[in-house]
Amino acid sequence: MTSRYDVIVIGAGHNGLVNAAYLARAGLKVLVLEQREIVGGATVTEELFPGYKYSVFSYVVSILRPEIIQDLELPRHGLTLLPLPSTLTPLPNGDYLYRDDDHYHTLREIGRHSPHDAEAYEEYGHAMYFMAKAIKPILRMVPSDPSSLDPRELKRLADLGSHFLGIGEDNLHTLIKLMTMSSADFLDEWFDTEPLKATMAASGIIGTFMGPRSPGTAYVLLHHYMGEIDGVYRAWGFAKGGTGGLAEAIASSARSFGAEIRTDSPVVAVVTRGNKATGVALEDGTELNAKRVVSSLDPRRTFLDLVPADLLPSEFVADIQRFRFRGSSGKVNLALDAAPEFTCWPGNGPHLRGAISISPSIDYLERAYDQAKYGEFSHRPFIDIVIPSMIDPDMAPPGKHVMSCFVQYAPYELAEGDWETRREEFGDAVIDTLSEYIPNLKDILLHRQVLTPLDIERITGLSEGNIFQGELDLSQLFFLRPAAGYANYRTPIRGYYQCGSGTHPGGGITGAPGRLAALEILRDLGL
Amino acid sequence: MPIPTPFHSRTSELNQTKEWREWSGYWSAATYQHTHEREYFAIRNSAALIDVSPLFKYDIVGPQAAAVVDRIVPRDITRCRIGQILYSPWCDDDGKVVDDGTVWRLAEDRFRVTAADASLRWFQDCGAGFEAEVVDVSHSIAALALQGPNARKILLELGGAEGLIDLPYYHLTQGEIGGAAVTITRTGYTGDLGYELWMDSADALEVWDRIVLAGADYGLLPAGLAALDVARIEAGLLLIEVDYISSLKALTESRKSSPFELGLGWTVALDAGEFVGRRALLDQAARGSEWSLVGLEVAWSDLDRLYAAFDLAPQVAGRASRDPAPVYVGQRQIGQATSMTFSPMLKTYLALATLERGYADLGQTVELEMTVEYQRTRVPARVSRKPFYDPPHKRS
Numbered sequence: 001m002t003s004r005y006d007v008i009v010i011g012a013g014h015n016g017l018v019n020a021a022y023l024a025r026a027g028l029k030v031l032v033l034e035q036r037e038i039v040g041g042a043t044v045t046e047e048l049f050p051g052y053k054y055s056v057f058s059y060v061v062s063i064l065r066p067e068i069i070q071d072l073e074l075p076r077h078g079l080t081l082l083p084l085p086s087t088l089t090p091l092p093n094g095d096y097l098y099r100d101d102d103h104y105h106t107l108r109e110i111g112r113h114s115p116h117d118a119e120a121y122e123e124y125g126h127a128m129y130f131m132a133k134a135i136k137p138i139l140r141m142v143p144s145d146p147s148s149l150d151p152r153e154l155k156r157l158a159d160l161g162s163h164f165l166g167i168g169e170d171n172l173h174t175l176i177k178l179m180t181m182s183s184a185d186f187l188d189e190w191f192d193t194e195p196l197k198a199t200m201a202a203s204g205i206i207g208t209f210m211g212p213r214s215p216g217t218a219y220v221l222l223h224h225y226m227g228e229i230d231g232v233y234r235a236w237g238f239a240k241g242g243t244g245g246l247a248e249a250i251a252s253s254a255r256s257f258g259a260e261i262r263t264d265s266p267v268v269a270v271v272t273r274g275n276k277a278t279g280v281a282l283e284d285g286t287e288l289n290a291k292r293v294v295s296s297l298d299p300r301r302t303f304l305d306l307v308p309a310d311l312l313p314s315e316f317v318a319d320i321q322r323f324r325f326r327g328s329s330g331k332v333n334l335a336l337d338a339a340p341e342f343t344c345w346p347g348n349g350p351h352l353r354g355a356i357s358i359s360p361s362i363d364y365l366e367r368a369y370d371q372a373k374y375g376e377f378s379h380r381p382f383i384d385i386v387i388p389s390m391i392d393p394d395m396a397p398p399g400k401h402v403m404s405c406f407v408q409y410a411p412y413e414l415a416e417g418d419w420e421t422r423r424e425e426f427g428d429a430v431i432d433t434l435s436e437y438i439p440n441l442k443d444i445l446l447h448r449q450v451l452t453p454l455d456i457e458r459i460t461g462l463s464e465g466n467i468f469q470g471e472l473d474l475s476q477l478f479f480l481r482p483a484a485g486y487a488n489y490r491t492p493i494r495g496y497y498q499c500g501s502g503t504h505p506g507g508g509i510t511g512a513p514g515r516l517a518a519l520e521i522l523r524d525l526g527l
Numbered sequence: 528m529p530i531p532t533p534f535h536s537r538t539s540e541l542n543q544t545k546e547w548r549e550w551s552g553y554w555s556a557a558t559y560q561h562t563h564e565r566e567y568f569a570i571r572n573s574a575a576l577i578d579v580s581p582l583f584k585y586d587i588v589g590p591q592a593a594a595v596v597d598r599i600v601p602r603d604i605t606r607c608r609i610g611q612i613l614y615s616p617w618c619d620d621d622g623k624v625v626d627d628g629t630v631w632r633l634a635e636d637r638f639r640v641t642a643a644d645a646s647l648r649w650f651q652d653c654g655a656g657f658e659a660e661v662v663d664v665s666h667s668i669a670a671l672a673l674q675g676p677n678a679r680k681i682l683l684e685l686g687g688a689e690g691l692i693d694l695p696y697y698h699l700t701q702g703e704i705g706g707a708a709v710t711i712t713r714t715g716y717t718g719d720l721g722y723e724l725w726m727d728s729a730d731a732l733e734v735w736d737r738i739v740l741a742g743a744d745y746g747l748l749p750a751g752l753a754a755l756d757v758a759r760i761e762a763g764l765l766l767i768e769v770d771y772i773s774s775l776k777a778l779t780e781s782r783k784s785s786p787f788e789l790g791l792g793w794t795v796a797l798d799a800g801e802f803v804g805r806r807a808l809l810d811q812a813a814r815g816s817e818w819s820l821v822g823l824e825v826a827w828s829d830l831d832r833l834y835a836a837f838d839l840a841p842q843v844a845g846r847a848s849r850d851p852a853p854v855y856v857g858q859r860q861i862g863q864a865t866s867m868t869f870s871p872m873l874k875t876y877l878a879l880a881t882l883e884r885g886y887a888d889l890g891q892t893v894e895l896e897m898t899v900e901y902q903r904t905r906v907p908a909r910v911s912r913k914p915f916y917d918p919p920h921k922r923s
């Protein structure tokens with residue numbers, strides 16, 4: 001039987017779409033199958049309250065790869081990345097810490113809290129430039145398998161080694177610290193100011209089931225700087241139209257190259273013959289053939305749900321079973337009748353057009369984590385806020401606002417009760433926490449959407465609601481993502497590939513896994 | 528010393544950077560905020576308010592006004608209906624461009640022409656012997672550009688203008704804002720949806736305040752020249768004295784350009800009657816022009832590579848540059864780039880360049896000189912379509 005498609009991509013999250021676009025661009029006949037009625041996965045915008053558009057899950061584009069923007073001509077397909085130049089950390093005592101792209105203003109602001117930290121801040125930025133520059137090429141590399149004797153793998157490993165040896169001894173030391181230390185310890189070496197340390201450390205815990213004092217969290221601090229070093233390029237920011245705007249742009253690009261995208265098409269199994277993937281089966285019983293199948297779902301779904309276990313080596317199955325998801329975050333989206341009024345900074349100012357972080361101190365974050373460790377959501381959580389309508393007025397009716405609140409911690413498994421019955425209680429904890437800083441919040445609240453890890457899992461398929469398709473810690477990164485020997489986007493099944501955030505270089509809106517996987521598939525095809 | 532525009536009391540209050548440029552002898556804000564980036568994105572994403580009062584404006588009035596305008600510009604003015612606006616350059620007798628601007632037909636016998644340079648004498652000379660008068664209204668009329676995808680919504684909020692909702696691109700209507708009579712033209716220098724509002728200088732502040740109030744919920748920001756410069760390059764719009772030199776000011780013949788050489792051949796109606804420079808342009812049209820003003824695009828990946836050779840991440844200025852740079856093919860210099868900017872919308876580096884005709888075809892690869900770490904280097908660039916950025920809402 002001949003296949004109508006060269007490749008079927010399962011899942012139209014941003015990585016699946018990037019993957020499909022690259023494959024179609026190379027001339028392949030590509031079909032993308034998405035379970036939901038819209039594309040985007042964790043990058044979707046939905047109007048859940050009339051006139052108010054929520055960036056439902058992800059809310060800022062972190063480090064979308066420039067090569068993808070260029071190759072897929074995303075600006076031509078409507079991608080607009082708007083700057084998000086400031087971070088406000090409101091404090092319980094009515095003060096605040098504010099940083100933005102006005103360098104000296106930021107230094108004065110930090111200096112208000114600690115003159116020492118203002119100077120350290122500059123040095124820190126300088127050091128991080130080198131770290132980010134050292135790490136950046138890894139985002140473009142296919143992970144090598146250190147145990148392999150394949151010359152291609154060895155060459156990759158050697159390249160990697162020489163790359164790191166080339167960064168200089170001092171930088172190498174800092175890098176090793178970043179890889180092994182907790183973000184709190186790492187930042188303690190530089191700063192005293194609690195809100196500064198906590199807000200920076202917060203970027204190291206997003207999406208993980210770790211606290212700021214857990215070793216290994218320092219590495220994620222770098223992600224922020226990776227977006228930063230390209231200066232005017234601004235690979236990070238707020239996507240016009242919400243992150244769904246980004247997904248639409250990639251989908252439009254994929255279609256322009258000839259890819260077909262079908263929504264409302266859940267895949268229930270990958271069809272195999274012998275040890276080869278030959279197509280997929282849909283929920284409604286339809287079977288579709290393709291020469292190759294790519295899964296953009298997380299490793300658990302890709303391997304444990306969609307393919308028969310007997311086709312996979314048992315140690316590999318064990319690795320995937322051990323792959324940690326442990327969702328730790330929730331999301332609360334709000335529709336507001338007016339602009340929120342902060343006690344620390346009343347009125348409508350530049351502080352509302354950037355990120356707002358409820359992270360007054362390291363202890364605050366660690367306490368939030370403590371509750372989660374024992375199976376309870378944080379009653380005073382870390383909250384990462386943006387007000388999309390302040391940046392893109394089209395997100396809400398004129399003068400009205402939407403507010404996106406990323407919340408941590410919310411463990412997937414609750415010790416007491418379950419998420420079905422405790423969802424609104426969780427929502428209340430978020431609103432109560434916010435109200436301590438925004439007294440008018442309850443008065444202007446028109447609608448709220450509360451998403452627990454369970455909701456995230458149910459809607460997007462992200463196992464246990466882990467936002468990155470599996471934790472980003474060293475034991476699950478690079479050549480171990482998702483499992484040793486299978487970090488190069490291939491799988492034990494011939495013709496079956498993986499391209500989601502569960503593969504290198506991991507989660508966040510980068511598109512990198514989707515692209516690298518496409519390049520490997522094209523290489524296998526000799527294209 | 529520059530003098531204030533009619534909006535100065537507002538713009539100076541808002542200009543946090545105190546950074547001004549001189550524009551035709553007026554104070555003109557370069558950036559209101561510490562970076563022009565927000566102002567730029569207001570143009571592209573919401574709406575921006577730009578004080579464009581320093582533009583020169585002339586009314587040409589009288590029974591033979593149309594004939595005068597037809598003599599000045601190479602476009603066919605007989606086709607310009609009342610309420611319509613044409614963009615046009617105008618030339619000297621040798622067919623070399625003097626200036627460019629917009630020509631509006633306000634009535635059968637009444638036109639307005641906007642110009643970058645003082646043009647009263649030139650227009651009067653062109654109109655000598657005709658039954659029409661050229662009046663300089665530059666100082667008595669204040670002008671604001673309201674540009675960006677939300678510009679229409681803001682104007683509608685203000686009400687007071689008929690036919691605004693479907694006012695076509697390059698057309699005008701009369702309206703009223705806060706009791707002041709305002710001429711609204713659907714024009715601008717950004718390549719986005721946008722309008723320009725023209726009013727008596729005495730009404731300037733009232734109109735400004737009303738617009739700012741109406742725009743508050745639509746993301747309206749005042750924008751300065753730094754943001755405008757990026758937008759106009761993305762829109763592929765030329766700037767006099769930067770991308771070309773007025774033939775009245777050029778110090779050498781080679782600095783003068785014909786409309787054909789500036790990519791403005793489409794404005795030249797050679798068979799629609801006499802106009803200044805027609806004979807020379809007929810000649811040129813037959814010979815073909817030597818130069819061509821084109822768009823160049825430098826891919827980010829090439830900049831990345833260029834800087835990586837110096838062990839640096841790309842360090843590209845956020846602002847537009849007007850420092851000309853040579854363009855090469857092999858060892859030969861085949862032209863120069865005159866305006867350059869990184870495009871925050873397109874994520875590529877753009878330039879407007881004048882190249883030898885043989886190298887000006889779309890897709891042609893050339894090399895643009897760039898200085899990195901004090902060294903002159905070259906980066907590949909491709910001749911691209913202008914406007915680089917051309918959103919559908921510009922015309923819709």
Ligand SMILES: Cc1cc2nc3c(=O)[nH]c(=O)nc-3n(C[C@H](O)[C@H](O)[C@H](O)COP(=O)(O)OP(=O)(O)OC[C@H]3O[C@@H](n4cnc5c(N)ncnc54)[C@H](O)[C@@H]3O)c2cc1C
Nearest residue numbers: 011013014015035041042058059060267461467501508509
């Ligand atoms: C609440 C939340 C907030 C986040 N915030 C940010 C942020 O601000 N910045 C950032 O950079 N990153 C953020 N992330 C992470 C980032 O969004 C993800 O890492 C990334 O979008 C994942 O993309 P993906 O394509 O790999 O997978 P997904 O987006 O998970 O895509 C998988 C797709 O497959 C579909 N699917 C699942 N099962 C099937 C099936 N059986 N058949 C067919 N289709 C199926 C799903 O519907 C989905 O569309 C956030 C994530 C979440 C959940």
